[in-house]
Amino acid sequence: MKSNNRVRIFDTTLRDGEQALRRSLSKDEKLQLAKAIAKLNVDVMEVGFPASSPGDFASVELIAKEIQGPTICALARAVPEDVIACGEALKPAQHKRIHIFIATSPIHLEKKLNINLQAATDKAVEAISIAKEYTDDIEFGCEDATRTPPEDLCYIIEKAIAAGATTVNLADTVGYTTPKEFHQLLSHIKANVSNIDQAILSVHCHNDLGLAVANSAESLLAGVRQIECTVNGIGERAGNCALEEITMLLSARKDLFGLYTNIKTELIKPTSELVSSVARMPVQLNKAVVGGNAFAHSSGIHQDGVIKSSITYEIFHPEQVGISKNELYFTARSGRKAIAHFLTQTGCPCEDQEINNIYNQFLQLADKKGQVYWYDLTSLYYKNKVNLCDKRYSLVSAITKCASERAISVNLVLQNNQKLQSFESDSTNLIEALQNLKITNEAIIIRDLSLEFAPENFIYNAKLSITLNNKPIYGEGYDEDPNIAIIKSYISILNIINMLNQIREHQHSLQSA
Numbered sequence: 427m428k429s430n431n432r433v434r435i436f437d438t439t440l441r442d443g444e445q446a447l448r449r450s451l452s453k454d455e456k457l458q459l460a461k462a463i464a465k466l467n468v469d470v471m472e473v474g475f476p477a478s479s480p481g482d483f484a485s486v487e488l489i490a491k492e493i494q495g496p497t498i499c500a501l502a503r504a505v506p507e508d509v510i511a512c513g514e515a516l517k518p519a520q521h522k523r524i525h526i527f528i529a530t531s532p533i534h535l536e537k538k539l540n541i542n543l544q545a546a547t548d549k550a551v552e553a554i555s556i557a558k559e560y561t562d563d564i565e566f567g568c569e570d571a572t573r574t575p576p577e578d579l580c581y582i583i584e585k586a587i588a589a590g591a592t593t594v595n596l597a598d599t600v601g602y603t604t605p606k607e608f609h610q611l612l613s614h615i616k617a618n619v620s621n622i623d624q625a626i627l628s629v630h631c632h633n634d635l636g637l638a639v640a641n642s643a644e645s646l647l648a649g650v651r652q653i654e655c656t657v658n659g660i661g662e663r664a665g666n667c668a669l670e671e672i673t674m675l676l677s678a679r680k681d682l683f684g685l686y687t688n689i690k691t692e693l694i695k696p697t698s699e700l701v702s703s704v705a706r707m708p709v710q711l712n713k714a715v716v717g718g719n720a721f722a723h724s725s726g727i728h729q730d731g732v733i734k735s736s737i738t739y740e741i742f743h744p745e746q747v748g749i750s751k752n753e754l755y756f757t758a759r760s761g762r763k764a765i766a767h768f769l770t771q772t773g774c775p776c777e778d779q780e781i782n783n784i785y786n787q788f789l790q791l792a793d794k795k796g797q798v799y800w801y802d803l804t805s806l807y808y809k810n811k812v813n814l815c816d817k818r819y820s821l822v823s824a825i826t827k828c829a830s831e832r833a834i835s836v837n838l839v840l841q842n843n844q845k846l847q848s849f850e851s852d853s854t855n856l857i858e859a860l861q862n863l864k865i866t867n868e869a870i871i872i873r874d875l876s877l878e879f880a881p882e883n884f885i886y887n888a889k890l891s892i893t894l895n896n897k898p899i900y901g902e903g904y905d906e907d908p909n910i911a912i913i914k915s916y917i918s919i920l921n922i923i924n925m926l927n928q929i930r931e932h933q934h935s936l937q938s939a
């Protein structure tokens with residue numbers, strides 16, 4: 427493809443993204459994220475604001491030293507000290523860029539900077555001339571460009587390019603513009619700035635009205651060739667254009683845009699997870715491309731379509747963004763096809779009549795439980811095949827005692843198959859004490875525990891999850907006493923394991939018969 431079709435991805439996760447965090451990132455955290463973002467193969471990464479603090483100066487300097495490949499960029503106000511701080515911090519970088527910005531809108535000029543457009547232009551030109559002592563790669567940015575009269579933008583941009591700016595960035599700082607309006611503004615700038623061909627046009631869109639990706643995408647149709655964006659769309663207030671969304675839009679709609687990026691899209695999901703965990707910003711389930719539901723289907727009509735051909739409801743393959751496969755969830759909205767498909771895939775093929783029976787029982791269970799798990803389906807299947815004897819544990823009594831602040835002992839009496847059995851253990855906490863009871867041969871390691879109190883019923887709801895043979899198992903228990911609620915949810919896990927063992931034994935007996 428011609429290079430004019432290449433869109434440069436300018437990642438600002440470590441600068442604008444970091445501005446959205448409740449706690450700033452340490453030098454090591456920034457370096458860890460910088461390494462992952464560089465592996466994504468972004469063209470430019472803006473990694474901080476060196477004049478902001480000695481710590482951020484040191485982070486930018488460290489990244490400039492350690493990261494090879496992408497251009498390392500740092501941000502400065504149109505203030506000499508800021509530009510010098512960028513130049514100094516970026517010294518070790520293989521490829522470096524200084525990004526100088528100043529607000530251009532009447533609102534910002536009058537109410538914030540208290541200067542006029544000419545004074546802002548003079549400051550920008552002076553700052554650019556200082557930056558030129560450090561690098562030829564200079565980005566000039568108009569903050570709040572989308573609330574600036576077009577002729578004012580043309581004036582300051584022309585001067586900035588003449589002073590040496592090689593990239594010009596138009597920021598929709600408060601996420602105010604719309605795609606059509608933005609296209610018109612960018613076309614006006616292209617048509618009216620005499621030296622515009624000497625710079626790459628860039629945009630930096632915020633998501634206050636949910637239009638950051640749409641506005642960035644439309645800007646490309648107006649001739650923009652650099653998009654500023656962040657992983658997971660994190661950034662001031664409602665965030666920035668999401669890197670993963672704009673990248674996958676260009677990939678999925680090559681027919682419309684005819685443009686490409688150099689992003690290694692298969693690294694998108696792991697990078698998103700890393701950013702989310704280091705930044706402590708959870709990704710919402712329904713987030714495009716990287717959300718937990720982006721490739722999950724739970725309604726019957728969709729599941730049927732996806733089973734027949736994934737392109738019915740998926741516009742690109744999950745593997746393209748580093749997600750191993752799509753997922754089907756089972757709820758009362760699921761249909762027969764999904765149930766039959768799951769059972770067949772797990773070695774439990776059914777005849778039509780059988781699936782009808784299982785499906786009716788499934789619906790009753792789904793209405794009761796909300797979500798039906800894989801082991802529920804396997805159990806329904808075998809319950810329809812054979813009358814498995816129900817070897818269930820039930821709780822007869824439970825005593826928990828705190829021997830000291832740091833020791834708890836548990837004594838359980840359980841009934842199983844008419845027999846009473848007593849189990850005892852102690853530890854520093856209830857979960858460990860339960861794990862030490864050794865009621866089954868399986869090593870049960872609890873992964874998660876949630877405990878909620880329902881004040882309307884004065885009752886605790888405990889939810890535990892474990893992993894057994896790489897599959898999750900969820901248990902649930904209710905009680906007025908939080909410890910007993912946890913014990914009951916643990917017993918519900920024992921009963922699921924018991925049921926799975928019975929199914930396995932039954933399968934063996936069928937095979938050897």
Ligand SMILES: CC(=O)SCCNC(=O)CCNC(=O)[C@H](O)C(C)(C)COP(=O)(O)OP(=O)(O)OC[C@H]1O[C@@H](n2cnc3c(N)ncnc32)[C@H](O)[C@@H]1OP(=O)(O)O
Nearest residue numbers: 445475477478479503504505527528529538539569599662
């Ligand atoms: C839209 C954006 O995301 S812009 C980038 C936002 N990022 C940051 O703010 C980075 C973190 N900021 C900081 O560490 C600090 O605010 C600093 C170091 C930049 C400045 O700190 P201080 O000197 O204490 O100033 P303070 O933050 O209180 O006020 C900002 C000053 O910068 C001025 N200013 C703001 N933008 C610009 C600009 N682009 N060019 C020149 N001056 C500017 C303001 O008018 C104000 O000046 P004043 O004191 O004369 O009124």
Ligand SMILES: CC(C)C(=O)C(=O)O
Nearest residue numbers: 527567569597599630
């Ligand atoms: C510094 C600029 C690019 C910015 O972050 C904004 O205007 O939102």
